Amino acid sequence: MRIVDIRESTVPLASGMRNAKIDFRAMTASAVVIVSDLRRDGRNLVGLAFDSIGRYGHGGLLRERFIPRLLAAAPDDYADRFGTNIDPFKVWDIVMRGEKPGGHGERSGAVGLIDAAIWDLVAKIEEKPLWRVLADRFRGGSVETRVPAYASGGHYRPDGDLAALADEIRRSRELGYRRVKIKIGGAPLSEDLRRIETVLDAVGSGDDLAVDCNGTFSREQAIRYVTALEPYKLAWIEEPVEPLDYELHRELRAMMATPLATGENIFSAPDLRNLLRHAGLHREHDLLQMDVSLSYGIVEYLAMLALVEEHGWSRRRCLPHAGHLLSFHVVAGLGLGGHESAPDANSIFGGYPEGMSVADGFVSLPDAVGVGIERKSNLYAVFRDLVAT
Amino acid sequence: MRIVDIRESTVPLASGMRNAKIDFRAMTASAVVIVSDLRRDGRNLVGLAFDSIGRYGHGGLLRERFIPRLLAAAPDDYADRFGTNIDPFKVWDIVMRGEKPGGHGERSGAVGLIDAAIWDLVAKIEEKPLWRVLADRFRGGSVETRVPAYASGGHYRPDGDLAALADEIRRSRELGYRRVKIKIGGAPLSEDLRRIETVLDAVGSGDDLAVDCNGTFSREQAIRYVTALEPYKLAWIEEPVEPLDYELHRELRAMMATPLATGENIFSAPDLRNLLRHAGLHREHDLLQMDVSLSYGIVEYLAMLALVEEHGWSRRRCLPHAGHLLSFHVVAGLGLGGHESAPDANSIFGGYPEGMSVADGFVSLPDAVGVGIERKSNLYAVFRDLVAT
Numbered sequence: 001m002r003i004v005d006i007r008e009s010t011v012p013l014a015s016g017m018r019n020a021k022i023d024f025r026a027m028t029a030s031a032v033v034i035v036s037d038l039r040r041d042g043r044n045l046v047g048l049a050f051d052s053i054g055r056y057g058h059g060g061l062l063r064e065r066f067i068p069r070l071l072a073a074a075p076d077d078y079a080d081r082f083g084t085n086i087d088p089f090k091v092w093d094i095v096m097r098g099e100k101p102g103g104h105g106e107r108s109g110a111v112g113l114i115d116a117a118i119w120d121l122v123a124k125i126e127e128k129p130l131w132r133v134l135a136d137r138f139r140g141g142s143v144e145t146r147v148p149a150y151a152s153g154g155h156y157r158p159d160g161d162l163a164a165l166a167d168e169i170r171r172s173r174e175l176g177y178r179r180v181k182i183k184i185g186g187a188p189l190s191e192d193l194r195r196i197e198t199v200l201d202a203v204g205s206g207d208d209l210a211v212d213c214n215g216t217f218s219r220e221q222a223i224r225y226v227t228a229l230e231p232y233k234l235a236w237i238e239e240p241v242e243p244l245d246y247e248l249h250r251e252l253r254a255m256m257a258t259p260l261a262t263g264e265n266i267f268s269a270p271d272l273r274n275l276l277r278h279a280g281l282h283r284e285h286d287l288l289q290m291d292v293s294l295s296y297g298i299v300e301y302l303a304m305l306a307l308v309e310e311h312g313w314s315r316r317r318c319l320p321h322a323g324h325l326l327s328f329h330v331v332a333g334l335g336l337g338g339h340e341s342a343p344d345a346n347s348i349f350g351g352y353p354e355g356m357s358v359a360d361g362f363v364s365l366p367d368a369v370g371v372g373i374e375r376k377s378n379l380y381a382v383f384r385d386l387v388a389t
Numbered sequence: 390m391r392i393v394d395i396r397e398s399t400v401p402l403a404s405g406m407r408n409a410k411i412d413f414r415a416m417t418a419s420a421v422v423i424v425s426d427l428r429r430d431g432r433n434l435v436g437l438a439f440d441s442i443g444r445y446g447h448g449g450l451l452r453e454r455f456i457p458r459l460l461a462a463a464p465d466d467y468a469d470r471f472g473t474n475i476d477p478f479k480v481w482d483i484v485m486r487g488e489k490p491g492g493h494g495e496r497s498g499a500v501g502l503i504d505a506a507i508w509d510l511v512a513k514i515e516e517k518p519l520w521r522v523l524a525d526r527f528r529g530g531s532v533e534t535r536v537p538a539y540a541s542g543g544h545y546r547p548d549g550d551l552a553a554l555a556d557e558i559r560r561s562r563e564l565g566y567r568r569v570k571i572k573i574g575g576a577p578l579s580e581d582l583r584r585i586e587t588v589l590d591a592v593g594s595g596d597d598l599a600v601d602c603n604g605t606f607s608r609e610q611a612i613r614y615v616t617a618l619e620p621y622k623l624a625w626i627e628e629p630v631e632p633l634d635y636e637l638h639r640e641l642r643a644m645m646a647t648p649l650a651t652g653e654n655i656f657s658a659p660d661l662r663n664l665l666r667h668a669g670l671h672r673e674h675d676l677l678q679m680d681v682s683l684s685y686g687i688v689e690y691l692a693m694l695a696l697v698e699e700h701g702w703s704r705r706r707c708l709p710h711a712g713h714l715l716s717f718h719v720v721a722g723l724g725l726g727g728h729e730s731a732p733d734a735n736s737i738f739g740g741y742p743e744g745m746s747v748a749d750g751f752v753s754l755p756d757a758v759g760v761g762i763e764r765k766s767n768l769y770a771v772f773r774d775l776v777a778t
Contacts, residue, residue, distance in 0.1 A: 028453075063449060103444065267492050
């Protein structure tokens with residue numbers, strides 16, 4: 001079996017959303033298609049991947065380094081030991097050849113896209129959903145039938161009124177979610193407290209509300225916010241400060257009862273090891289949110305999970321960032337703590353493919369082979385031209 | 390004054406060099422030209438930047454994000470307070486708009502190129518060498534007339550014999566260098582010891598030889614190497630292990646008398662802060678080698694120097710990685726400890742522009758305005774088409 005082509009395109013994700021740190025008007029993402037020479041139903045079997053969000057598309061790096069390396073490899077170099085499928089670990093080594101250690105950003109997202117498309121292809125060749133492939137290979141087949149998921153939203157919007165926020169939360173609850181997450185830190189504390197109280201009115205309990213600060217606060221602001229939020233007994237406070245300031249995390253951790261969540265801006269196992277060693281996080285209390293796609297993909301995420309468990313944490317403390325479909329399969333197949341969902345199915349990075357449903361805060365497992373991008377029509381639309389050739 | 394165009398091209402750096410971690414056959418680098426609307430001698434005044442080495446060109450990221458942001462900015466947004474020059478700090482904020490925290494790699498090199506070209510332009514507008522601009526702005530004009538420099542080389546070559554290594558070192562000494570650095574860790578310890586002894590025969594003293602392991606060793610290998618190297622009393626041992634494993638650095642530091650050098654794979658102030666806090670490095674003994682160009686440029690490097698001094702280190706402990714011309718100006722203008730030189734002037738990233746000379750381990754200060762790329766003919770050749778249009 002041979003990889004005959006790799007195609008990519010950059011997709012604008014223009015949106016009026018804003019969090020405390022950036023707005024999304026110029027945001028882009030990459031779509032990647034890996035074409036194999038295997039024929040199914042009169043077409044070449046393909047692996048698809050769609051980017052995570054927040055770090056822009058990865059087209060330049062894919063074209064400059066990672067696609068050429070994989071296309072230049074001999075099929076024997078990436079064949080699995082039976083010669084009937086592709087070995088994602090071998091692919092990973094091929095694309096990372098000639099890369100220096102350290103500097104884990106950008107390329108980690110480009111490699112993550114290739115890794116994701118390879119896993120989609122691997123699962124299609126096995127004729128299984130990806131969650132099943134992962135559970136079979138790495139969990140002895142064990143899997144739960146429902147995946148915990150929360151609705152991520154509550155961005156600052158240009159209109160920005162509290163009634164619109166309450167409406168959004170109500171819609172999420174009607175869609176079947178229980179727990180929601182909203183953005184804070186992009187407005188004065190008093191306004192953020194009104195946003196929090198508005199949402200609490202809708203969800204009923206602090207345990208069903210998490211808040212995301214997008215790493216925006218100084219030490220003083222963080223202490224002020226964290227202290228002010230304690231009485232609400234929220235599910236967690238996410239990224240209150242600069243994500244690489246481990247010592248400040250340690251200080252905040254010591255003054256908080258609310259769980260602390262971080263990791264979405266940590267893109268490699270060596271960086272995660274430093275977070276686990278130096279940030280003072282509590283393994284029975286805090287949450288790790290590394291993004292599978294932005295962190296070199298599933299191959300590196302498996303190394304991250306090994307580190308997590310080496311440090312005495314349960315993988316249930318892992319809630320990957322960004323709520324893309326790849327992430328859903330990883331959460332389901334590897335038994336993680338839960339999935340972040342963007343509930344708006346009209347957005348290409350929100351909702352679920354047909355055949356999946358949300359109820360009581362859990363998402364059902366899909367039976368489509370691979371990741372299932374083909375079953376979400378507005379997302380698959382961005383692949384149609386790439387696949388057609 | 391207005392930036393009217395930004396051009397870039399990717400330059401292959403094909404070379405037979407190899408260190409312990411990667412070979413350089415597919416290595417590339419970016420050349421960047423920022424064109425202003427100021428006229429000098431019948432042409433538009435331009436700022437030039439040439440990449441550092443080891444992390445590939447940055448063309449994709451430049452075209453996707455950083456060049457468009459700067460070209461879209463209004464001249465008032467980047468004018469200095471007198472309106473007669475460009476403010477590099479404002480440019481930095483413009484190009485980093487919409488970028489999330491963390492993930493400091495790749496984009497740090499793309500932004501570093503824009504920052505470098507801007508500083509070249511700023512110095513040309515002031516009609517000064519860049520070292521003079523930096524000394525005037527950040528050191529009250531104080532500057533030493535000679536810059537300590539060492540000759541970096543001793544790569545593994547396909548032919549690889551010791552006589553060739555000894556020849557290379559002799560050539561470096563004849564060129565006026567005293568201290569040299571060679572690669573180790575890409576061969577068995579016994580062979581590396583023969584390489585070291587061959588070089589010691591040529592340079593006479595351990596203090597004139599540093600060794601670079603390119604982050605290749607496991608803990609056990611590192612302990613073996615570090616122990617075996619102690620009797621040679623070398624100038625420093627560079628990157629013995631994975632550059633982000635701060636705890637392992639702390640362990641090695643405690644068992645070494647030889648100075649430990651690291652930092653070339655640390656690309657931001659937040660990452661440097663973690664290195665300074667967690668790696669157990671000794672501020673009167675060890676060396677910091679962050680690469681100016683790969684670390685978001687001079688604007689971020691100034692923030693790094695502030696951190697270095699905040700942690701009680703002298704900036705003399707800083708020896709920036711890679712030996713590019715930008716780095717020379719930073720070392721000279723900001724009073725750092727020394728400059729890494731690639732001695733081979735036939736290489737586009739080696740040697741110095743005309744008018745600069747090496748003697749007794751020191752390099753003279755150039756008087757050409759800006760960085761002086763125009764005065765190194767084989768390097769300027771890669772810019773000719775970019776500048777011509």
